[in-house]
Amino acid sequence: MSAPSLPTGYDVSKHVPAGRRDCLLTVGFDQHQQHIPRFLVQLHYRVATDPIEWTAIARMDHNETSALGHDVYREGLHVDVARRSQPTVHLQLPHAPLPISRGAVIRGCANYLKREAQYFVDVFEERRSPGRPPSRSDGGEPTPTFIRSGRVERSMSREAPADADMVSDEELTEMLADAEGTTPEEIERGAAELDIAPPEEATVVDE
Known part of the structure; x- marks a missing residue:
């Protein structure tokens, strides 16, 4: 299969299924x-099919190695949400206390972006504004999704074969557990306890 470009500059970078074909x-x-001092979790959306192209529409990150980085343990979780023709929106998320395990936070962020994928797609397609219900067409149904090839985010990447870089949720959990010297059960438990609004x-925060 084909997939978006992987994050660069990290010790480990992987693709993870999002539970839907267009993400x-x-x-x-x-x-x-x-210890995991830095991470990036992104939700990518397929914006064109011929050729297949993707763009990152939502991202959650943590960086405690740089004074300019976003440290979620000091500032809390946030998500940057891209839109087709308007500036990126920065959302500060109410959430339960973060687990000490960064691996558990990564799994929690991945679960969150997967669970809320439709919201982020709607914001990207400008069918809704952040914090407001989706706009409706005359019949009261959601506006149909049209995949357009033009005017997309500069972060968009063309797909390239990446089967070797695809891991399941379970495999990601095992990799995070190995990185922290803990068990997959501890990672999953911490992720499950991370309640994000x-x-x-x-x-x-700003638009």
């Missing part, structure tokens, strides 16, 4: 002495 997750993280309840 895919990418995960990148660094590992140092059973729906994006509709998030605070728009």
Whole structure:
């Protein structure tokens, strides 16, 4: 199969299924002495089919290695949401206390982007504004999705074969557990306990 470009500059970068054919997750993280100091989780959306092209429409990240990085343990979780013709929206997410395990946070972020994928697609396609219900057409149904090839985010990448880089949720959990010297069960338990509010309840930091 084909997939979006992987995050660059990380010790580990993988594709993870998003549960729908038009979306895919990418995960990148660094590992140092059973610790994960930096990670990036992105939701990609297929914006064209011939040729197939993808763009990153939502991203959650953490970086405690740089003074300019976003440290979720100091600033909380946020998600950057792209839109086709308007600036990226930055949403601050209400959430439960973060687990100490960065691997558990990564799994929680991946679960969140997967669960809320339709919201992020709707915001990208500008069928809804952040924090508001989706706009409706005259029949009260959601506006149909049209895949357009033009005017997309510059972060878009053309697909390239990447079967070797695809891992399942379970395999990702095992990789995170190995990186932190813990068990997959601990990673999954921490991710399950990380309660993140729906994006509709998030605070728009700036647009």
